[in-house]
Amino acid sequence: MIMTTTQGIDGKKIETYCAIVVGEAVMGTNVFKDIFAAIRDVVGGRSGAYEDELTNARKIAFKELEADARSLGANAVIGISIDYEVVGKGGSMLMVSINGTAVKYVDL
Numbered sequence: 001m002i003m004t005t006t007q008g009i010d011g012k013k014i015e016t017y018c019a020i021v022v023g024e025a026v027m028g029t030n031v032f033k034d035i036f037a038a039i040r041d042v043v044g045g046r047s048g049a050y051e052d053e054l055t056n057a058r059k060i061a062f063k064e065l066e067a068d069a070r071s072l073g074a075n076a077v078i079g080i081s082i083d084y085e086v087v088g089k090g091g092s093m094l095m096v097s098i099n100g101t102a103v104k105y106v107d108l
Contacts, residue, residue: 001066002076003100009076011108018072018102023065025057026087026095050094054084057096065098074102 002009061082069077080100087093 012105014103016104018074021068021102023061023098025060027057061096061098069102
């Protein structure tokens with residue numbers, strides 16, 4: 001499955017625009033990650049725990065996006081947009097939302 005942020009695919013002709021597809025993942029954080037992140041805020045540096053959570057959430061969201069597109073018979077998703085948000089009471093959860101247009105293409 002081709003997935004791209006562009007509106008087209010070089011060397012391919014988009015035959016059918018199927019639908020907008022979405023993949024979402026909401027990941028809870030925990031008190032230990034919050035404590036270490038707070039320490040990183042004071043002393044500087046990267047927060048590996050949060051980066052790992054964001055990476056995991058992004059991978060899950062992409063898998064959902066691809067599954068949604070495949071269920072429509074698409075072989076690509078174009079115009080992909082990725083959004084990161086902090087949600088939940090006190091910003092205790094991380095959300096990744098990915099959307100794009102599922103399409104069927106043929107080679108030129």
